Amino acid sequence: MNLCTDQLAMLVAGAGQLVSVSHVARDPLSSAMAKEAAAYPVNHGLAEEIYLMQPDLVITGSFTARATVDMLTRLGIEVVMFEPAATMAQITDRIEQMGAVLGQQKRAAALITEFDTQLAAFQAEQGARPRAALYYANGYTLGDKTLAGQILTTAGLANIAAEYGFSGGGVIPLEVLAMAQPDTVITGRPYPGASRSEEIVRHPVIDTLRRAHPDASISNSDWVCGTPFVLRAIDDMVALRREIQKATP
Amino acid sequence: MTRLAFGLSGLVAVLFIAALVVGPAEIGVVHSIQALVLDGEGPVPLVMREIRLPRAVLALMIGGSLGLAGAAMQGYLRNPLADPGLIGVSGSAALGAVLAIHTGLAASVALGLPLAALAGALIGVGLVMVLAGPSGSSLTLILAGIAISALTGAFTALVLNLSPNPYAANEIVFWMMGSLADRSMVHVWIALPLIAVGAVLLATLSRGLDALTLGEDAAEAMGIGLRQMRLTLIFGTAAVVGGSTAVAGAIGFVGLVVPHLLRPFVGARPGRLLWASALGGAAMLLAADVAVRMILPARDLKLGVVTALVGAPLFLHLIYRIRREGI
Numbered sequence: 001m002n003l004c005t006d007q008l009a010m011l012v013a014g015a016g017q018l019v020s021v022s023h024v025a026r027d028p029l030s031s032a033m034a035k036e037a038a039a040y041p042v043n044h045g046l047a048e049e050i051y052l053m054q055p056d057l058v059i060t061g062s063f064t065a066r067a068t069v070d071m072l073t074r075l076g077i078e079v080v081m082f083e084p085a086a087t088m089a090q091i092t093d094r095i096e097q098m099g100a101v102l103g104q105q106k107r108a109a110a111l112i113t114e115f116d117t118q119l120a121a122f123q124a125e126q127g128a129r130p131r132a133a134l135y136y137a138n139g140y141t142l143g144d145k146t147l148a149g150q151i152l153t154t155a156g157l158a159n160i161a162a163e164y165g166f167s168g169g170g171v172i173p174l175e176v177l178a179m180a181q182p183d184t185v186i187t188g189r190p191y192p193g194a195s196r197s198e199e200i201v202r203h204p205v206i207d208t209l210r211r212a213h214p215d216a217s218i219s220n221s222d223w224v225c226g227t228p229f230v231l232r233a234i235d236d237m238v239a240l241r242r243e244i245q246k247a248t249p
Numbered sequence: 250m251t252r253l254a255f256g257l258s259g260l261v262a263v264l265f266i267a268a269l270v271v272g273p274a275e276i277g278v279v280h281s282i283q284a285l286v287l288d289g290e291g292p293v294p295l296v297m298r299e300i301r302l303p304r305a306v307l308a309l310m311i312g313g314s315l316g317l318a319g320a321a322m323q324g325y326l327r328n329p330l331a332d333p334g335l336i337g338v339s340g341s342a343a344l345g346a347v348l349a350i351h352t353g354l355a356a357s358v359a360l361g362l363p364l365a366a367l368a369g370a371l372i373g374v375g376l377v378m379v380l381a382g383p384s385g386s387s388l389t390l391i392l393a394g395i396a397i398s399a400l401t402g403a404f405t406a407l408v409l410n411l412s413p414n415p416y417a418a419n420e421i422v423f424w425m426m427g428s429l430a431d432r433s434m435v436h437v438w439i440a441l442p443l444i445a446v447g448a449v450l451l452a453t454l455s456r457g458l459d460a461l462t463l464g465e466d467a468a469e470a471m472g473i474g475l476r477q478m479r480l481t482l483i484f485g486t487a488a489v490v491g492g493s494t495a496v497a498g499a500i501g502f503v504g505l506v507v508p509h510l511l512r513p514f515v516g517a518r519p520g521r522l523l524w525a526s527a528l529g530g531a532a533m534l535l536a537a538d539v540a541v542r543m544i545l546p547a548r549d550l551k552l553g554v555v556t557a558l559v560g561a562p563l564f565l566h567l568i569y570r571i572r573r574e575g576i
Binding site: 174180196204 | 272274276292293295299350412414417419420423431433434435548549
């Protein structure tokens, strides 16, 4: 019923174990497993459609539709809620939890070992930390206590949000960003259809900041969920960091 | 009269400079002006030229156009409640702009955005004039305005809710309240042509509006073509409001408050009120834009919130005056 738990479940579940995933899991912009999700019937997180599927267990995120969860519990369906992961260690916890819930401990353990090995490879490499800014629609940025912030740090980039005292999310005015002169600006990739909120990432100031240095526009799908796919995001950011380090001797 | 002109121009100049030096990035006053005027590299000239200058210029242009449009409509309809925001012209311009953005017209056609806003404003102002009649009473004017505002507001919300973009629905507030946050020089060039043409059209009404105070027959006897005046007013208002709304959303009350405040100073000459209201509107919007940055610097408080806070009490004052005169 939740984008992130859907992906974990698809990774861990055995054949025939998973009845349905949420409709967002099929959206290639948000989901890293849109292709895999196409194999499952979708639900829209509505209590009645889920009840009619008569599942033994519903897995959801702790921020997803509380009212729906309460109703399913009242109807006698077991619901397990997963806290969203905000650090690398929490990602392995979630995989382990998913393994336990679905009775697939072995598959979960294999995933965790693979994840940890790759993660260690990234952490081995250190050096000067270029200053990066995450900049989303409406001037929103994310700090170190968020998954996106952790991805930056793990990839060896210093997050500019920390300089302004953000640990969670917050808004950095465009002026302040320009004054901070980050080494790179990382922006979210726009959704289909225009919006004024996303215009900010095409503002001339951002263009000027980007001209001076290598930049990146990130796909949300690898960044939003605490799944092994964050390794792909980290890999992209490591490549970006090397490019910056090459450009600025 | 010259005292008023000097006073208002001085006020606009002071507020324009204030709008340039106030902002979330703390830059010294002297340093920021230096960076704006002199050539230079680095972050400060970037902030001044690409963020603050366009914002201040837009506040000046849009405030001026709204004040001018308000004064012209009030003069022509001889009704103190005629304001582009109140009678739905801004709302219909916003609908035009939203349609242009979300159908892709704004991205594919040069000047598609302001032209669509112009079309919306033209329909809005045309409808109001038809519904209210040439010298309509306050009641019919306000009823027509409310109907058009509500209808265009609902359509704007509908279009934004239907958009596949998750941010679009949140922008309903922007289109209804207006904001100048994070605008760039691109937006200045989008709005400028329409605002310039509209302002020139409205300025030509000056003599006609003065003559109209003597009554329609007297004005016609003086060689004023009422039909032509009406067309000029419709196109002029639609152009300035369309250009403004396309880049800043629907900002209300400026065209209502400013002419009302300045009317006593110009000796009941609607022609003179035109330029005075343009200056006054620019001053009011610059002040409002400085205020939104001082009150909640990090939160993008909408401009319409501030102008409504100033404008709404004016209604109370009008009611008070009508009652006193009635008894």
